[in-house]
Amino acid sequence: MLCTLSSALGDAVRAGRLRHNVGRPLVIRRPRRADRVEWTVDHAATFLRHAHGADPLIADLTGLLIGSGIRKGEALALHEDDAYLDKRFMYIRWTLSAIDNNELVLTEPKTRSSRSWVALPDRATAAIAHRLAPNTFRGPNPTPGHGLVFHRHGRPLHPSYILRRFHRLCREAGVPIIGVRDLRHLACALAVDEHVPLPIVSKTLRHSTFSTTVDVYHYLTIQAVREAVDAINHALDNADHTALYGHHATRIPRSPHTPRLTTRQAQKATQRRQKSTKPTRRDHTATTG
DSSP states (O other), X not given: OHHHHHHHXXXXXXXXXXXXXXXXXXXXXXOOOOOOOOOOHHHHHHHXXXXXXXXXXXXXXXXXXXXXXXXXXXXXXXXXXXXXXXTTEEEOOOEEEEETTTEEEEEOOSSGGGSXXXXXXXXXXXXHHHHOOOXXXXXXXXXXXXXXXXXXXXXXXXXXXXXXXHHHHHHHHTOOOOOTTHHHHHHHHHHHHTTOXXXXXXXXXXXXXXXXHHHHTGGGHHHHHHHHHHHHHHHHHHHHHHHHHSSOOOOOOOOTTSOOOOHHHHHHHHXXXXXXXXXXXXOOOOOOO
């Protein structure tokens, strides 16, 4: 009703019949989003060392999230029969969700591409191996032998419980407090820092399209762009040296004055650039001579 009234009054204003649209809804300015706090690889290692002694369950869950890049709900819904430790693979079949932050249900993964095989590194394989135990919880259309990898006395773990325990361990370990979902961002950042191409990172995270990876982790493309232009420069140098000296040029190492950006530095650089490009308010006060 309010939208219809506001639209009609707006037409009257544009037609010159009214001076103001009294039914125009108030536009509430969205508050500035806080800068994302991210872990470095040292933060992750410090947390895992502390958590292995204080809470092995959270340590194993965190190790799996960082090592594989899967989502929290997918890890909490992982069943024993979907973990093939001898082949170092697991299959993402379900995700665990809390309806109204209360009832736990198993649903389909976030996207169609999310329902897929995921490779397991040694640390993630060891984390699952620590957790394997029979339990009584069954998902939709269960088959014999299906039980959750991460559970308490055979019952699924509530996401809010995981978050509380995770934050408590962050404080105890002396590392920045982040969200559990930020561990997926950390997995992406560590892969890019180790020169893994972005298309492979996108495939690892099981994004529906490559553009999704670029949009979500846009700050990671800074390093990719730098390496691309360096490769172009090296190709041109090779062409010049071949024409002049008959052999390819030796690739010159990166100057110590231009070190390789980490993902954290790249993100901060992007934020600074965005702030500097915001239009500034100009003083339109007229001056008289």
